[in-house]
Amino acid sequence: MTDYVIELQDINKRFHDQHVLNNINLQIKHGEFLTLLGPSGCGKTTILRMISGFEQPTHGQLLIDGKNANNLIAEARNVHTVFQSFALFPHMTVYENVAFSLRCQKLPETEIKPRVFEALQIVKLADFAQRKPAQLSGGQQQRVAIARAIINRPLVLLLDEPLSSLDYRLRKSMQVELKQLQRKLGITFIFVTHDQEEALSMSDRVVVLHDGQIQQIGKPREVYENPANLTVAKFIGEVNIFPTTVIAYQNNAITVEIEGQVHSYKSKKAYLPEDKVNILLRPEDIRVYDTTEVDDTNDMYPGIIEEVIYKGTTVDLMVKLNSGKVIHAMEFFDEDDDSLVYTLGEKVWIQWIRGWEVILPHEA
Amino acid sequence: MKHNNYFKVFTLTSIWAWLSIFVLLSFCMTLIASLLTPNEQTIFSLPFTLSNYTQLFNLIYVKIFLKSLYLALLCTSICLLLGYPFAYFLTKTNEKYREFLLILLIIPFWTSSLIRTYAIIAIIKTKGVLNTLLISLGIIHHPLQLLFTNTAVIIGLVYNLLPFMILPLYANLEKHDQSLIEAAKDLGATKFTIFKRITLPLSMPGIISGAILVILPSMTLFYIPDLLGGAKSLLLGNLIEYQFLTAHNWSQGSATSMLLTLLMGLLLIVYWHSMKKTNTKEFS
Numbered sequence: 286m287t288d289y290v291i292e293l294q295d296i297n298k299r300f301h302d303q304h305v306l307n308n309i310n311l312q313i314k315h316g317e318f319l320t321l322l323g324p325s326g327c328g329k330t331t332i333l334r335m336i337s338g339f340e341q342p343t344h345g346q347l348l349i350d351g352k353n354a355n356n357l358i359a360e361a362r363n364v365h366t367v368f369q370s371f372a373l374f375p376h377m378t379v380y381e382n383v384a385f386s387l388r389c390q391k392l393p394e395t396e397i398k399p400r401v402f403e404a405l406q407i408v409k410l411a412d413f414a415q416r417k418p419a420q421l422s423g424g425q426q427q428r429v430a431i432a433r434a435i436i437n438r439p440l441v442l443l444l445d446e447p448l449s450s451l452d453y454r455l456r457k458s459m460q461v462e463l464k465q466l467q468r469k470l471g472i473t474f475i476f477v478t479h480d481q482e483e484a485l486s487m488s489d490r491v492v493v494l495h496d497g498q499i500q501q502i503g504k505p506r507e508v509y510e511n512p513a514n515l516t517v518a519k520f521i522g523e524v525n526i527f528p529t530t531v532i533a534y535q536n537n538a539i540t541v542e543i544e545g546q547v548h549s550y551k552s553k554k555a556y557l558p559e560d561k562v563n564i565l566l567r568p569e570d571i572r573v574y575d576t577t578e579v580d581d582t583n584d585m586y587p588g589i590i591e592e593v594i595y596k597g598t599t600v601d602l603m604v605k606l607n608s609g610k611v612i613h614a615m616e617f618f619d620e621d622d623d624s625l626v627y628t629l630g631e632k633v634w635i636q637w638i639r640g641w642e643v644i645l646p647h648e649a
Numbered sequence: 650m651k652h653n654n655y656f657k658v659f660t661l662t663s664i665w666a667w668l669s670i671f672v673l674l675s676f677c678m679t680l681i682a683s684l685l686t687p688n689e690q691t692i693f694s695l696p697f698t699l700s701n702y703t704q705l706f707n708l709i710y711v712k713i714f715l716k717s718l719y720l721a722l723l724c725t726s727i728c729l730l731l732g733y734p735f736a737y738f739l740t741k742t743n744e745k746y747r748e749f750l751l752i753l754l755i756i757p758f759w760t761s762s763l764i765r766t767y768a769i770i771a772i773i774k775t776k777g778v779l780n781t782l783l784i785s786l787g788i789i790h791h792p793l794q795l796l797f798t799n800t801a802v803i804i805g806l807v808y809n810l811l812p813f814m815i816l817p818l819y820a821n822l823e824k825h826d827q828s829l830i831e832a833a834k835d836l837g838a839t840k841f842t843i844f845k846r847i848t849l850p851l852s853m854p855g856i857i858s859g860a861i862l863v864i865l866p867s868m869t870l871f872y873i874p875d876l877l878g879g880a881k882s883l884l885l886g887n888l889i890e891y892q893f894l895t896a897h898n899w900s901q902g903s904a905t906s907m908l909l910t911l912l913m914g915l916l917l918i919v920y921w922h923s924m925k926k927t928n929t930k931e932f933s
Contacts, residue, residue, distance in 0.1 A: 360834055374833075375851070437836070
């Protein structure tokens with residue numbers, strides 16, 4: 286047993302003249318829940334199809350369990366896929382669907398039967414063995430697809446946007462179920478999605494892909510709180526960006542001007558004066574105050590409420606600053622606070638907690 | 650809105666009228682004719698009788714019926730064996746060539762099938778194109794006697810009916826979800842297993858509709874056995890033709906036609922059931 290169950294080394298993929306993947310290097314650990322996250326066309330599905338054996342890399346090497354798998358056909362790889370459309374065989378019963386891979390190995394039916402029921406029990410569908418896929422709900426079909434893929438105890442389970450065809454509520458409960466299932470089975474899950482919330486809530490590690498390149502690999506918290514670049518910051522969650530120029534760098538802090546105010550912010554990375562940087566703030570890091578609530582407006586920015594979006598647990602505000610820039614703030618409801626009532630055109634002060642900002646160099 | 654409604658009523662009425670006159674009415678007339686007594690002067694007359702039907706159990710008719718059925722089944726099997734691979738590879742072909750191949754398949758329809766059957770005679774007759782070619786190439790030394798044999802009838806039927814097998818098969822195979830094939834591969838199935846356990850069962854509706862479209866005309870296309878099979882080859886189709894036009898026994902001809910209609914009805918029931926099997930939810 287090697288350290289990594291899957292290893293992608295300098296993987297490149299070209300379709301005709303189009304670069305789909307560029308220098309992908311990725312190591313996937315045993316028993317890990319890894320998510321490939323990115324917008325459509327970023328190459329995430331291509332990586333998945335490469336691991337399953339439906340695509341071959343133009344350059345580079347793919348290792349499965351430490352062995353070169355570049356020329357291994359899909360049928361011979363010990364990885365199974367849960368397809369986006371589930372791809373259940375419509376003419377077979379749930380039992381026959383789940384038994385398919387075992388029957389392909391010509392195992393005796395006496396061995397197949399208990400294993401099928403074991404797999405069906407794991408996904409809580411043992412009572413549905415004799416149904417046809419068309420007689421099941423979307424969530425049940427999803428579970429059959431999972432049972433069919435795990436029955437052969439694969440090294441890796443590949444999941445290609447498996448939740449995208451389910452409705453919101455079902456998707457939420459399947460997220461929890463999948464996570465629990467992965468813990469129970471201890472199989473490596475490689476999950477592909479374009480839904481950042483899904484990626485953050487389920488994965489041990491997230492790989493953010495954009496334009497065929499890996500932008501960042503990290504724990505969900507890392508990619509959200511410390512995005513490696515603007516692309517990652519913009520793709521994962523909402524973000525307010527203040528582009529500005531470094532005035533000075535000393536004592537591990539940069540001095541910059543934002544909206545007419547000059548302040549210093551901690552920065553581990555060193556910058557030179559005149560360097561262009563972006564100050565990033567998440568909407569939930571921004572505090573909004575009523576003009577009557579504050580006495581000391583030093584370090585605060587005046588603004589006008591442009592839009593109020595009530596969302597139940599939060600209220601989203603669009604605040605127009607003096608420069609005309611509109612920023613997005615998110616306020617959480619608090620039992621003791623009745624000041625969360627805003628009217629359009631109201632004058633407010635905004636502020637953020639020092640140190641919660643993210644500083645990134647300018648990208649051309 | 651209202652205008653639309655008139656159009657709907659008009660369309661439906663005309664279809665109903667058309668079917669009532671040319672299908673239902675003629676069916677009833679045939680049914681009545683089959684129950685009347687044959688008569689030399691007036692073609693048929695009262696009283697009603699079942700003798701036209703009981704005569705169908707005459708050994709000669711039973712033999713003709715069985716021979717027709719045998720040839721029709723043989724023709725259908727050959728069409729399936731030739732048509733399935735064709736339709737299958739058609740779906741695998743590049744889109745550009747696919748259209749071209751489909752057009753090639755349909756082009757012969759632009760010529761009357763009667764004329765095409767005469768062309769077959771020109772090819773397979775004793776001093777025809779085929780024999781001349783084979784002899785000049787030294788493959789055979791005596792001309793093959795193909796014309797006026799069952800083989801000739803089969804060749805003619807298969808040639809005429811093959812597109813009716815290919816088109817529904819192609820329509821079915823083209824709709825197959827490629828992700829099912831990938832899923833099967835992913836689960837470790839070989840090409841042969843995928844074909845046997847996924848593609849073939851899923852194409853059953855296509856096979857059945859193709860088979861029905863071939864087997865029915867192959868029992869009734871009377872001019873093909875007439876022209877290619879000669880006087881010896883009496884099939885159900887030319888039997889009916891003979892009863893009406895040569896023997897002037899319209900009642901007998903009508904009874905034979907009814908038998909054929911009954912057979913067609915049975916086949917449609919089989920077809921309908923097999924469709925229900927693949928589509929409905931409670932089947933398990």
